Amino acid sequence: MKVRSYGVVxxxxxxxxxxxxxxxxDPFWMTLITQIYIYGLLALSVDLLLGHAGLYSLCQASxxxxxxxxxxxxxxxxxxxxxxxxxAGLIAGTLLAVLYGSAVRTRGxxxxxITIALGYIIWGAVYRWASFTGGDNGIxxxxxxxxxxxxxxxQTAYYYFxxxxxxxxxxxxxxxxxSPFGLSLRGIKGSESRMQSLGYRTTMHLYAAFVISxxxxxxxxxxxxxxxxxxxxxxxxxxxxxxxxLMAIVGGSGTIVGPFIGAGxxxxxxxxxxxxxxxxxxxxxxxFIATVLWAPSGIVGLVERWRPGIGKPKDQx
Amino acid sequence: xxxxVAIDSLAKVFGGLRAVDRVSxxxxxxxxxxxxxxxxxxxxxxxxxxxxxxxxxxxxxxxxGDDITYLPEHQRTKLGMGRTFQIxxxxxxxxxxxxxxxAIVGTDRRKWVWNRPLSAFPAVREQALAGLEAVxxxxxxxxxxxxxxxxxxxQLELALALNTHPKVLFLDEPCAGLSPSExxxxxxxxxxxxxxxxxxxxxxxxxxxxxxxDRVTVMNRGRVMAEGTPDEVQSNPEVRDVYFGHx
Numbered sequence: 001m002k003v004r005s006y007g008v009v010x011x012x013x014x015x016x017x018x019x020x021x022x023x024x025x026d027p028f029w030m031t032l033i034t035q036i037y038i039y040g041l042l043a044l045s046v047d048l049l050l051g052h053a054g055l056y057s058l059c060q061a062s063x064x065x066x067x068x069x070x071x072x073x074x075x076x077x078x079x080x081x082x083x084x085x086x087x088a089g090l091i092a093g094t095l096l097a098v099l100y101g102s103a104v105r106t107r108g109x110x111x112x113x114i115t116i117a118l119g120y121i122i123w124g125a126v127y128r129w130a131s132f133t134g135g136d137n138g139i140x141x142x143x144x145x146x147x148x149x150x151x152x153x154x155q156t157a158y159y160y161f162x163x164x165x166x167x168x169x170x171x172x173x174x175x176x177x178x179s180p181f182g183l184s185l186r187g188i189k190g191s192e193s194r195m196q197s198l199g200y201r202t203t204m205h206l207y208a209a210f211v212i213s214x215x216x217x218x219x220x221x222x223x224x225x226x227x228x229x230x231x232x233x234x235x236x237x238x239x240x241x242x243x244x245x246l247m248a249i250v251g252g253s254g255t256i257v258g259p260f261i262g263a264g265x266x267x268x269x270x271x272x273x274x275x276x277x278x279x280x281x282x283x284x285x286x287x288f289i290a291t292v293l294w295a296p297s298g299i300v301g302l303v304e305r306w307r308p309g310i311g312k313p314k315d316q317x
Numbered sequence: 318x319x320x321x322v323a324i325d326s327l328a329k330v331f332g333g334l335r336a337v338d339r340v341s342x343x344x345x346x347x348x349x350x351x352x353x354x355x356x357x358x359x360x361x362x363x364x365x366x367x368x369x370x371x372x373x374x375x376x377x378x379x380x381x382g383d384d385i386t387y388l389p390e391h392q393r394t395k396l397g398m399g400r401t402f403q404i405x406x407x408x409x410x411x412x413x414x415x416x417x418x419x420a421i422v423g424t425d426r427r428k429w430v431w432n433r434p435l436s437a438f439p440a441v442r443e444q445a446l447a448g449l450e451a452v453x454x455x456x457x458x459x460x461x462x463x464x465x466x467x468x469x470x471x472q473l474e475l476a477l478a479l480n481t482h483p484k485v486l487f488l489d490e491p492c493a494g495l496s497p498s499e500x501x502x503x504x505x506x507x508x509x510x511x512x513x514x515x516x517x518x519x520x521x522x523x524x525x526x527x528x529x530x531d532r533v534t535v536m537n538r539g540r541v542m543a544e545g546t547p548d549e550v551q552s553n554p555e556v557r558d559v560y561f562g563h564x
Contacts, residue, residue, distance in 0.1 A: 180422050180438070181431035183411070187419045190408035197368065197402075198423035198481055199394035208431075 006307075014257070018163055022156045032271060034159050036263045037166045038223045042240075043247035043259030044173060045216035050245065051254035052177060053209045054189030056112050058241045059100060059119035063214040065236030067093030067221030069126060072139040072231045082145040082226075089222045090215070096122070097214020104206040107192075119241055127233040138232030145226045152226075162223055169216065170256050176212070177256075185209050246284075250291045252300025261299050319382040321346045321485050321515040322367065327376030329362050336362040338539035339376065344485075349516040351530035351547075353523070355559060358536040360519045361403055364489055367517075368400045369393045380485065395424055399483025403490045403519070405470045407462055407477060414458040416473060417445035420480035444480070452476040452506060468499040475506060486510075488518040492525055500525060527551065 021033055042064055049055040071089030074080040080088070103114045126133045133139070144153040145161075152158050176182050187195045188202050195202050225231050234240070243266065244259075251262025269287065274280040295302045320343040329337040337359040344350045352360050365371040367378050369390035377386045380396055388396075408416050418441050422428040427438065435441065449455045452472040457465070462473065471491065478486060491507060492500045504525050510516070520526035526533065527547040535543040535556050543553045550556055 175434060176431050178434035178436070179431045180418070180427050180435050180441075181429055183415060183419060183435055184428055186411060186415075187408055190410050191406050193370065194402070194406040194408070194477070195419070195423070196390040197370075197394060197400050198420050198477065199391050200419075200423055200428060201389070201391045205428075 011257075015167065019160075022159055027155060030155050030159055032267060034155075034162050034227055036260065036267050037162050038220050038227060039244060039247060039267060040260035040263035041166055041169060041223070042217055042220040043244040043251070043263050044169070044256070045213045045220065046241075046245050047248040047253055047255075047259050048173070048177075048185075048209055048213045048216065050248055051258075052182065052189065053185040053206055055104065055107075055206060055210070056245070057103075057115045057210070057213065058112055058238065058245070059103075059115040059122075060213070060217045060244055061236050061238070061240035062100070062119050062122035063093040063097050063217035064221035064224065064240065065122055065126060065231070065233075066096050067218035068225035068231045068235055069133060069139065071222050072142050072225050073132070076139050076142055081147075083147055086145065086222050086226075089225070090218045093218025093221055094211065094215045097211045097218070100214070101207045101210040104203055104210050115241075116238065119236070119238055123233060123236040123238065126236050134232075136233065138230055140230040142225055142229045142231070144229075158227060162227065165219070165223060166260075169219065173216075174256055181205070181208070246288050248298075250288060250298055252298030254297075255300045258298050258300045265299065319346075320344060320379070321348070321381060322517065323379040323382075324363075324367065325377045325379070327363070327366055327373045327378065329359075329366050329371060330374040335539050337366065337373070340536070340539070340541050341376075342534055342541060342544065344515060344517055347512055347515055349529055349531045350518065351526040351533045352517065352519045352536060353521070353526050353533060353550075354536035354542070357538075359539040360536055361489060363536070364400070364487055364517075364519060368398060368487055394481055394483075397482075397484030398487070399478040399481045399485070400487040401474050401478045401489055401491060403493055405467070405474050407470055407473050409462045412459050412461055413449055413454055413465075413473060414442065414445045416462060416477060417448045417480055418442070420477045421445060421448070424481050448476050448480045451479070453502070468495055468502075471495060471499070471503060472506070475503065479510075483514060485515040485517065488516065488520075490519050490521060492520065492522050504528065 022030060025033065042060060046057060046060050049057045067089040070092035071085045074085040074088055075082065100118050103111060103118060106114055127135060144151055144158070146152065152161050184195070184200060184205050188205060192202050224235070247262035247266045248259045249262065250265055251260065252258025266284065270280060270284065273283045277283065291298060322344040324340060324342050326339040326341050327337060328335065328339050340363060354360055362371065366373040369388060373386065377384055379385065380393065380398060385393055385396065408419065418435060421441050421444050446455055446458055449458055452475055454469060454472055454476070462470065465473065475491060488507070492503050495503065500522060507529055518529065530547060532545065533547050533550040534541055535550055537559050543550055543556050
């Protein structure tokens with residue numbers, strides 16, 4: 001019980017701090033924090049596969065970008081309202097996950113390779129199909145989201161909107177990973193052969209997880225396009241897929257707050273270091289290596305280790 | 318009466334090696350069958366072909382009269398086939414209760430529930446605790462498996478297979494690598510199983526195999542060499558030669 005109340009207290013403190021942030025933070029910080037929530041959500045989608053099902057997907061940027069592009073194109077080029085464009089983006093990204101989900105027929109390094117290839121298909125499409133996607137320039141002038149005549153135009157309003165969506169997602173995700181289905185994913189990660197002999201059609205479970213992950217990534221994509229107000233092929237790039245996986249790992253894979261903490265560390269460091277050091281990506285690399293060497297379960301794992309003992313089995317044989 | 322398991326001239330070929338060479342055997346309903354033979358005799362390969370881990374090169378497998386030769390493993394489990402692994406195959410990152418929960422919901426629709434936490438299923442928890450009690454691990458229900466000793470993991474291995482509620486249980490060396498006292502524990506657990514469960518068991522330990530089995534099948538070089546009651550097999554000169562060794 002003690003452990004549980006600790007988690008609840010920490011979650012409430014975090015939510016309170018997030019709600020109060022616009023009162024103290026200036027616009028620069030507001031932009032950064034909103035970005036952290038959106039990338040954190042994308043990292044969370046990666047971690048459903050990585051931290052629970054044991055699949056390392058490197059095409060998450062595809063769902064993110066397809067959702068963002070669909071919303072942007074419908075809204076800017078065809079003038080559809082947000083109420084159509086945003087759900088359409090969500091559906092388009094998720095449908096892509098339904099299609100790409102066939103990758104779960106492979107495992108291990110083959111799965112990684114095939115998702116890289118699938119990711120490049122979308123990147124290539126948005127980059128080269130310039131007449132439709134705007135090519136290098138992407139789609140600009142995406143209007144702020146507006147629903148029923150009410151526009152979420154101000155930065156603070158959009159911040160609260162993103163925060164609400166992220167909190168709802170985190171709660172939904174928490175239920176999902178604690179459900180029998182969520183447990184089955186960890187079972188597959190632990191031993192797929194045993195799961196099969198216990199009666200699980202493991203490929204179907206992984207497929208479902210892949211589609212749910214695609215749905216979360218698509219949601220992040222829709223939030224991103226309204227936050228950024230423009231979208232270009234970088235959103236579909238391999239680099240994004242890698243970065244969000246690193247966020248999940250640095251923050252703490254297999255947890256809910258981990259990917260968000262990872263996003264905060266990653267984007268915060270990048271913003272700060274790039275202001276005075278040209279080789280800032282090298283710093284990110286060093287952080288990642290340090291994580292793998294000294295904190296393999298990420299920042300969350302590090303905190304857990306130092307937390308005053310509450311009868312948790314820490315001493316692993 | 319239909320046999321629980323009927324295997325007809327089953328073969329498994331790896332390149333030039335006939336690991337299982339036209340093996341036929343029938344296990345009656347409720348029977349306890351031991352499968353013995355020297356290392357490399359093809360016992361585990363035969364097991365894998367019967368339980369669906371591997372596809373046989375030829376021949377057929379029937380469960381309660383139905384042909385299941387090409388059925389995927391998870392469907393065989395639904396039909397009442399359970400198995401343990403020679404190399405302990407449990408979920409080390411999960412707690413014991415979670416291990417059992419996976420086995421309990423694995424054969425019904427609850428495994429797909431995604432919108433309610435596992436804790437909303439008190440029946441699963443209850444069944445998991447009962448399943449752990451049956452193998453003497455109830456006190457450790459909420460410990461992660463990684464804290465268990467090897468012997469305890471073997472007990473959990475057995476509990477996992479039992480909690481899919483098998484009608485036919487395949488045990489691949491349940492006592493592999495255990496100390497004599499731990500062997501005794503597992504031996505007693507297996508002997509205490511209800512007689513309705515048909516047992517097929519690979520076992521190297523002759524006391525265990527012969528103490529539990531109604532009938533014994535001896536394999537050597539991929540073939541069935543002898544079959545009979547424990548006494549018949551023990552007195553078979555050919556079996557004595559290859560298996561028990563001769564002075």
